[in-house]
Amino acid sequence: MPNTSALPANNKHQPHGSLKKAPALRWGFFSLCLLLFPLAGAAGQPRSAAIATAHPDASRAGMKILEAGGNAFDAAVTVSAALAVVEPYSSGLGGGGFWLLHRADTQGEVMIDGREKAPLAATRDMYLDDTGKPIAGASVNGPLAAGIPGEVAALVHIADNYGRLPLKQTLAPAIRLAEKGFEVDEHYRRMAAFRLDALRASPAAARQFLKDNDVPPVGYIVRQPDLAKTLRFIADQGRQGFYGGEVARRMVSSVRAADGIWTEKDLQAYQIVERPPIVGKYRGWRVVSAAPPSSGGIVLLEMLNMLALQDIGKMNTVDRIHYVVEVMRRAYRDRAQWLGDGDFVQLPVQRLLSREYARRMAVGIDRERATPSRQLKSFRAEGQDTTHFSILDKEGNYVAATLSINYPFGSGFVAEGTGVLLNDEMDDFSIKPGVANVYGLVGAEANAIEPGKRMLSSMSPTFLESDQGVAILGTPGGSRIITMVLIGLLEAVDGKSALEWVKQPRFHHQYLPDEIQLEPGGFSEELRLELEKRGHKVVVKERPWGNMQAVFWNRKENRVEVASDPRGGGLAIKATNK
Numbered sequence: 094m095p096n097t098s099a100l101p102a103n104n105k106h107q108p109h110g111s112l113k114k115a116p117a118l119r120w121g122f123f124s125l126c127l128l129l130f131p132l133a134g135a136a137g138q139p140r141s142a143a144i145a146t147a148h149p150d151a152s153r154a155g156m157k158i159l160e161a162g163g164n165a166f167d168a169a170v171t172v173s174a175a176l177a178v179v180e181p182y183s184s185g186l187g188g189g190g191f192w193l194l195h196r197a198d199t200q201g202e203v204m205i206d207g208r209e210k211a212p213l214a215a216t217r218d219m220y221l222d223d224t225g226k227p228i229a230g231a232s233v234n235g236p237l238a239a240g241i242p243g244e245v246a247a248l249v250h251i252a253d254n255y256g257r258l259p260l261k262q263t264l265a266p267a268i269r270l271a272e273k274g275f276e277v278d279e280h281y282r283r284m285a286a287f288r289l290d291a292l293r294a295s296p297a298a299a300r301q302f303l304k305d306n307d308v309p310p311v312g313y314i315v316r317q318p319d320l321a322k323t324l325r326f327i328a329d330q331g332r333q334g335f336y337g338g339e340v341a342r343r344m345v346s347s348v349r350a351a352d353g354i355w356t357e358k359d360l361q362a363y364q365i366v367e368r369p370p371i372v373g374k375y376r377g378w379r380v381v382s383a384a385p386p387s388s389g390g391i392v393l394l395e396m397l398n399m400l401a402l403q404d405i406g407k408m409n410t411v412d413r414i415h416y417v418v419e420v421m422r423r424a425y426r427d428r429a430q431w432l433g434d435g436d437f438v439q440l441p442v443q444r445l446l447s448r449e450y451a452r453r454m455a456v457g458i459d460r461e462r463a464t465p466s467r468q469l470k471s472f473r474a475e476g477q478d479t480t481h482f483s484i485l486d487k488e489g490n491y492v493a494a495t496l497s498i499n500y501p502f503g504s505g506f507v508a509e510g511t512g513v514l515l516n517d518e519m520d521d522f523s524i525k526p527g528v529a530n531v532y533g534l535v536g537a538e539a540n541a542i543e544p545g546k547r548m549l550s551s552m553s554p555t556f557l558e559s560d561q562g563v564a565i566l567g568t569p570g571g572s573r574i575i576t577m578v579l580i581g582l583l584e585a586v587d588g589k590s591a592l593e594w595v596k597q598p599r600f601h602h603q604y605l606p607d608e609i610q611l612e613p614g615g616f617s618e619e620l621r622l623e624l625e626k627r628g629h630k631v632v633v634k635e636r637p638w639g640n641m642q643a644v645f646w647n648r649k650e651n652r653v654e655v656a657s658d659p660r661g662g663g664l665a666i667k668a669t670n671k
């Protein structure tokens with residue numbers, strides 16, 4: 094059920110759920126989706142609530158809010174804010190994200206689009222020099238690389254419209270964590286070392302995240318009193334506590350003093366959008382995923398539509414991997430060519446998701462040979478960041494949310510006096526057709542920079558629903574997010590456990606560069622050689638990637654599984670109903 098048209102944001106004075114009180118348009122949309130892709134079985138209630146996030150402190154904080162009477166949406170606010178504090182290299186108040194919500198009472202779902210927007214003074218060629226060449230680092234480091242953040246607006250919106258607890262309560266754990274601090278671990282050290290130059294360039298970032306201007310040792314406590322103050326403003330004043338008043342003034346003056354282009358008008362004008370998710374079907378499962386400006390749902394469904402044309406379960410491993418890679422290549426080609434912010438450009442969503450299109454694409458797949466990406470017509474022109482969490486509450490509400498500040502530690506720039514680390518999401522725009530971003534992704538006209546436009550994303554919070562149950566999953570990982578979700582989702586459809594989805598070895602193809610990227614130890618030597626014989630270039634990466642967080646509510650057996658990717662340091666927890 095592709096649909097990218099923006100529905101108006103809810104009236105925030107409607108308590109507890111715009112979906113329930115939504116106008117006929119939204120009800121019509123959901124009814125149609127449910128008619129076409131019915132959810133088998135009545136909603137029921139899960140035996141356990143479950144939370145999987147990338148950080149133990151965030152998982153525990155979310156579970157406490159559920160125990161205090163909050164619902165999954167309150168827990169999502171708490172977890173997002175806690176992650177903003179303890180995983181500063183992944184997401185934060187200075188970033189954005191997509192929150193996919195499912196309400197048990199209406200059986201409706203919505204995507205809260207809190208993606209960053211280009212500042213109003215942004216221009217198409219702002220990262221190019223006089224000769225039209227990209228200026229090294231300009232879209233990645235410092236405040237010029239930062240889009241206008243959406244996370245705070247999204248959290249306030251979720252709290253006002255879907256939660257039942259006040260922000261003062263749901264933000265309290267994050268405030269505590271910011272004041273008391275958290276311990277540096279090896280992962281923090283790796284991320285900080287990777288972004289050391291950018292952090293050193295910002296005095297406030299260096300004070301907040303480094304020790305004596307260097308990477309802090311394991312066990313060092315990172316305290317963020319300015320961030321705690323900003324969180325308190327938000328807890329007291331809602332969005333005005335961030336997009337107006339002292340915090341906004343400080344952010345803008347700090348950004349402009351360091352050659353950024355934000356204005357207070359940019360902050361005041363920022364609005365989240367409630368969007369219908371992208372919905373499709375794969376082997377009897379209803380797939381619900383992120384709508385544009387994420388490419389996630391479209392690319393995922395496009396891949397699944399092509400996969401559904403073959404019985405990949407019956408293929409031998411080489412044939413199966415070869416076919417899946419060819420499908421990835423084609424869907425990522427379309428990502429590069431066609432996708433961007435649907436509020437600014439016409440997206441051919443219906444066409445890309447049609448069965449007919451999948452058939453046409455699949456016909457071109459040679460079952461024995463890799464198709465060189467350059468032969469795919471009509472294109473003109475390592476995921477260490479971001480975070481994901483999955484939540485199920487005991488009423489059967491669920492949330493999948495993927496949040497980001499883009500590169501590790503975002504732009505590396507902290508606005509003085511606010512503790513807010515700014516994103517460098519502007520790099521997700523196509524800064525010049527055909528020029529790759531930090532993830533090696535290329536883009537075209539649809540994703541060119543325009544004032545107020547949202548940059549294309551790969552973040553793919555996803556639900557998978559059938560009479561078997563509900564899978565709630567997602568992961569960080571830049572351009573590889575969508576293929577990771579695909580691999581996890583195929584495991585789920587095969588009836589594997591949630592732990593298997595998150596553990597599965599990962600491979601990835603994104604059209605350009607024309608190579609299969611592989612986790613170390615991902616394929617056997619024999620499989621690699623077979624793929625190379627078919628014309629694939631296989632590149633084994635130095636490190637594994639992703640940090641998938643997943644929940645499975647097995648409705649048939651009324652049991653809940655929860656799993657956190659063993660590649661990361663997250664925590665999956667369950668609380669059984671009394």
Ligand code: GLY
Pocket residue numbers: 479497498499500518521549550551552571572
């Ligand atoms: N910044 C990564 C993404 O949105 O895809």
